[in-house]
Amino acid sequence: MIKVKNLSHSYNKDEKYQVKNINFEVKKGEIFGFLGPSGAGKSTVQNILTGLLQLQEGEAVVADYDIKNISKEMFNKIGMSFEQSNVYSKLTAKENLDFYSKLFDVKTVDSNELLNLVGLEGKENVKAGEFSKGMKHRLTFARSMINEPELWFLDEPTTGLDPSIAADIKEIIKTKNNDGVTIFLTTHNMFIADELCDRVAFIVDGEIKLIDSPENLKLQYGEQLVEVEYIENNETKIKTFSTVFPEDKKALQTVIDQHEIKTMHTKEATLEEIFIKVTGRGLV
Template sequence: MKKNIKLKIDHISKQFKEYTALNDINFEIGQGQIVGFLGPSGAGKTTTIKIVTGQLKQTSGNATILGMDSRKINQEIYKRIGIVSDNSGFYEKLSVYENLRFFARLLDVPIFRVDELLEQVGLSEHKKKKASKLSRGQGQRLILARAILHKPEILFLDEPTSGVDPAIAEGIHKLLLALKEEGMAVFLTTHNMNEATKLCDKVALINKGKVVEFGSPDQLCLKYNQDLSYDVLLRNGEFHRVSQQSKSITQVREWLDSDQIETIHSNEPSLEKVFLAVTGEELI
């Protein structure tokens, strides 16, 4: 059964004078899906978010969000979406709790939701702290909490874990996967391919304004798996890299039959290596 489509992009292009920021972009996001838009800085990721959320108009093509043309987004649509971007912020003179209470009232959200959410993002013990005193990671979590306070149908995340330590990033990942299970659609832009592999159902690899590949992380890694080899660690500590040839397969079968194998792993490329193979450029 086809998922309820929350965002659909048809042949979107954006031209800034002589510069082409986006070139014929196509994809869609359904309910309970995390779709990653992956590429280096300047690839067109943020421009895409601005277009689909009505902050910027495309040169050509159509974007439909929650059934409405992105060029005609009204206040009712904004109440059904959440956005975390470089422009997102909070009131520094207010406490963590006061920040969320203010937006709860603004969005007609029950006040009890504030404490519930602070617990969810790990900020309960900092609820009385002035927002200006938060660390970068705590500030990121406050911004995320504000974005999901009203349980939006679709959440836009522009590099949500940029600059935060691995432990904080792990917490954000767990929260996003929980939101996905609750049915929230998530549009994630990042240049962190490991993050995308872990979180995304589908990924679009974008370079110089153009989507160069689209599919699940596993599909793309298998598609560009030219090596066709396996790393085998035996119980005696010996390591072997074996190719997918009849002689090697026979050897692996012998190891298996004699219970000598500790671990065995295939060597398909990472998303980062796929990006390099497709574009000839490294992510920076």
């Protein structure tokens, strides 16, 4: 559904690239996670793929359309849920969706059906400007499904939502994927990526550092981490060390030699821990 080759982009059109030499493919029917901290280049790549930014260098095919020459038909096949809600404040929830549905040349989903799906039943005649941040986010999410997209771009789909609503959103994503929808998920939330994604790409400073499945990453790194609980200056501390990287092995030995150890055990690596080990960067 997506093929990207040697993609680079500079906002100033100089040699300072926000993304450089990006290469990846997203297979039909998979959930592909694009993971990285703020400023890593996630949104830049996503905006190029959805036509919000013009392609400068490289190649990209989205839903079988070459984005060098974007066709209107491509937008009938894709949906986009933005992290920052951009609904019309003076229109009601239903009016927002009804207006958006008129932009497509394909059959669209009933507005009330979508509002009910995202937990906004009974709010269809309330102006979006009166909505909370979380309700606006749900309205944006609902809008992205109105044309029943084959390829669905989701940017931080659970941000700002309480746990119950976030769980509902994740179930919708899983259901759509089971129905055959391909999903490109942009996030810095490693927990949602771990739960939903078939494969993930780690992006830092505009470059992809790794692409693999969460399962393979855990198999590769899971038995190579040790969590140690120890006493230092009369305080209990907990740290996790890699048994592969030399600097971690040395630090672990120092803790063992110099401090009282309370517990020590191997642990399954989280995606966040793997991300930090692979990229040397945190997610903030």
